[in-house]
Amino acid sequence: MDLLQGTLDMLVLRTLVFRPLHGYGIAKAIRNTSKEALDIEFGSLYPALKRLELRGWVTSKWKNQNATAGPSFTA
Numbered sequence: 001m002d003l004l005q006g007t008l009d010m011l012v013l014r015t016l017v018f019r020p021l022h023g024y025g026i027a028k029a030i031r032n033t034s035k036e037a038l039d040i041e042f043g044s045l046y047p048a049l050k051r052l053e054l055r056g057w058v059t060s061k062w063k064n065q066n067a068t069a070g071p072s073f074t075a
Contacts, residue, residue, distance in 0.1 A: 008040065008044060008045070008048045009048055009051065009052060009057075011030050011038070011040075012026055012030075012045070012048055012049065012052060012058070012073075013052070013057060013058070015029045015030055015033075016058060016073055016074060020061070020072040020073060020074040021072060021073060022071070022072050022073070023042065023045055023046060023049065023073070025072075026040070026045060026049075026073065027039075027040040027041075027042065027045055049073055053073075058073045058074060059073070059074050060072070060073050060074075061074070
């Protein structure tokens with residue numbers, strides 16, 4: 001399913017309202033809440049997260065500098 005431009009940003013923000021999540025957790029939450037109708041690819045998700053971060057709408061935080069999971073994001 002193709003998403004309209006901006007829809008992914010809104011889905012990400014809606015997902016992050018509930019709790020901070022890593023990129024994988026965001027994609028999984030969107031997939032689960034859409035009853036697997038939406039499968040967000042990381043090639044789309046991470047640019048969206050960066051775009052939202054540059055706009056100041058989300059923040060990222062590394063819990064552990066040596067963590068392999070990457071940063072968690074908060075709206």
